[in-house]
Amino acid sequence: MAKTNIVVVGAGYAGVAATKFMAKKFKKDSDVAITLIDRHSYHTMMTELHEVAGGRVEPTAIQYDLQRLFARQKNVTLITDTVTGIDKDQKSVKTVRGNYPFDHLILGMGGEPNDFGTPGVKENGFTLWSFQDAVRIREHIEKTVAKAAIEPDAAVRRAMLTFVVCGSGFTGIEMVGELIDWKDRLATDYKLDPSEFTLKVVEAMPTILNMLDRNDAAKAERYLHKKNVELVLNAPIVAVEADHIKLKDGSTIPTHTLIWTAGVKATSDAADFGLEKARGNRLVANEYMQAKGYETQNIYVIGDLVYYEETANKPTPQIVQAAEQTGHTAAVNIVSTVKGGEKHAFKGNYQGFMVSVGAKWGVANLFDKIHLSGFLAIIMKHIVNLKYFFDIRSGYYMFQYLMHELFHIKDNRTVTYGHSSRYGNVLWSVPLRIFYGLVWFIEAFKKIVGDGNWLQPHTWFGEGSWFTGSSVFPWTWDYQQAAEATSAASGVGADAAATTAETATQAAHFGLSYAYGEQPMAVIEKSPDWFTSIMKVMMPNMEVAMFFQKMMVFVEIGIALAIMAGLFTWLFSASTIVLVLTFCMSGMFYWVNIWFIPVAFALMNGSGRAVGLDRWVIPWLQRTLGKWWYGTPKSIYGQK
Structure with a gap:
């Protein structure tokens, strides 16, 4: 009997959720093979990019190796490659290094920053939409502060120590929150006064955090003012230069660091796939997450890439909850097709929104009824993240998350105000x-x-x-x-x-x-x-x-x-x-x-x-058991 080939492109939240679900449902079906293709050998926890960019956690803290995630799913093959096209008639996925035939295809390649054509963003600005973006911002800030510390010109020094975030959505506010926490450490390391640092949020709209309840957004605004963050509202950016930005009203803000978080669009990698597109290059799908016009070819679109209007002119939001739910919908319908059964239409169920402003303070709106702020909101965010690891059945990364967020951290940048940190002398x-x-x-x-x-x-x-x-x-x-x-x-x-x-x-x-x-x-x-x-x-x-x-x-x-x-x-x-x-x-x-x-x-x-056998035994045990249970993580999967 010929195998049924299911190909998933993209190991983001949507792709991982879909692959995990199908791997479980087809566990006993030896005639079903699942192939997961991504340009990287790891899954990135996108909601925590700001923690890396803002110097709170090490880069590897948000990087989850695919081998560790799927080592126990023997019906999943991992491929590290870049998809270049889709042959819809022959039902084949083309990559840089090969072709992969499919009976069912899920496209979950995600999104990318949208600069809306603003001049200078690509050349002089920094986006925050990938692991590489986060590391690049982190390194730039450290180098810029180091140069500013020995800059004799007061005006240039001031511009170098002015950090501007464009966009007041979740990503922008979380990024400036990390800068609030980080600037004291940067000031200490480079012998500067923290008061020399200037933090700004530039927003084209008259309000911030527009996905939140207005009372919750107001709490965040008051907190930012308390932390001396300047909110520049009703101020679209029209140009980005190397040492300043220009606003629509003609004014300028001297800065060497602009972090652009103002928008997102579907990845440009999917632009040439020949599928119907809508706003932001998103690919249009029906209620079953099938690509419009290619339902009979069993092509599905999920995550930030999909455009499906839940209500008139209101597509699925480009957030994690929607990504996981669209991925689940596509996976359920593929299982129904293979095993027989009714298809399930997508129905969004968004249980709330949370935003952290640094490691110790945040706001949350849950089920449109529960409103949290401060310490409790951050606790809730950690609980939600831990639930994510439970959902994808990764006890290993659940443990690593706790280590990175609560124990292996410096400068009191934890919800426990540093009291849980292991950086004491044992x-x-x-x-x-x-x-x-x-x-x-x-x-x-x-x-x-x-x-x-x-x-x-x-x-x-x-x-x-x-x-x-x-x-x-x-x-x-x-x-x-x-x-x-x-x-x-x-x-x-x-x-x-x-x-x-x-x-x-x-x-x-x-x-x-x-x-x-x-x-x-x-x-x-x-x-x-x-x-x-x-x-x-x-x-x-x-x-x-x-x-x-x-x-x-x-x-x-x-x-x-x-x-x-x-x-x-x-x-x-x-x-x-x-x-x-x-x-x-x-x-x-x-x-x-x-x-x-x-x-x-x-x-x-x-x-x-400390002066004990655990110094050698525990690392050895972690390596040995990790290799036995997960296999050996690699930088590229799928090589012969």
Whole structure:
């Protein structure tokens, strides 16, 4: 049986969403092959370009390798190539290095900046619509500030330190927000006063953030004024020169940096495909995302490239939500065609809009009902981004996103105001780590030695140890007489549930450190009934209970040795938290030792990488498991 070839052009939000959906639906269909073609070997998180351009995160933070995204989808072939044309009659996609026949074709090549023919934008301005654009802006700003720092002419220096963003949409406002956060670091690095920096937003319209509710936009405007950003409204730019821009009213703004975010149009790569075009070179499609006039050829258009009017004269917006939804619609209809079924018409479902103004402040309008600003809006943006990784089933990049956004970041440029940053010196946690591991080791070893002599191994495992007598767990007391339980439980250490008759008569005193002569207070005096019920299921008789009791001793010793050696410190520190909580619920832990929990949390902050085995083991494990699970990332896919 001949294979059904599905070709997807473009690995943007729309292309990735469509490919992921089809790969899942055709997972068991060996006669269906999916080919994903993109000029790059990676997917770019376009909504975070401003973070790279504004020096917040490293460039690789928004670059997601396609091999890592599709390594587990064996029915997807990755091709790194540039599409040059489409033979609609022969149903073949032409690229620089080959041809790819298709039975179904999805075009999701995205968009590109629209300068509306403004003179000088291409030559003297900077656009922000690709990974390369973001890196170029970042490098230009750093070089320009470095030159300005040694520029003796005050007027030239002022122009060099004036940064202008054209356009007050989401991209423009997010870009100027990053500059707000970055200028203090730039000033420090190049021995400048932050007040020498001038930030401007130039907008042809009388208002900013016109996709937002006016109250939300007003909040953003007030925040920008507070941060000394000048909003130049009703001011179309008519020309861009190397050292200034010209406005429609004849005035000029001296600047060496103009970042153009004023518009977007369909990619010019698709201009010669011979498909019907509409405004902004977007390709016209019907409600099923099929290219108009080529429905029988099974050609679909999605993402920023598609022009489909949801209502009269109102095409799908060029935003991520629309891109993913158009991609999903096309994918669903291809699956329906191949497997049989009804086609599904596109129905936009836009759940809101969010814009960040730097790392710590933003505004959000959700479901046209919920309005957030400040800290909560940024939290919501992170949640939405994390959901995206869940949608495309990439736990690896979800983890990397958290690392880049919360932990591997400098200058307090996080929603937590830098409190979550790992850029602290974890070397000083080494003594605490060794001490904490030693505490667990000694307490576990006491359960082996019991009443014996530490220096005489032949006396171990006898009376008083956890290896002789009956179980010390309180839920096992029903298995024996109360007198036997009291006798067996005595002398097993501070964490045993039962105490001697003498200490039982003493009043327990609350305290976080031991006071001589006082009886410490248990965190929970009696194990809750629900917890006891669970434990009785796990330990239905004394034999099973004793097995768990003995095993627990060796588990604690293993955890202790690993923590002292700095091996899998995060995992084993987290394990001690679980153990302590279990002991607390058992009525076997005292407030004087509750410091175990905050210490374990402290040691989870990478402490094993300082004078510990994690310095070598974790990177090796990441490389080895990453290669096994994802394969080896390459700069070009599809080469023979």
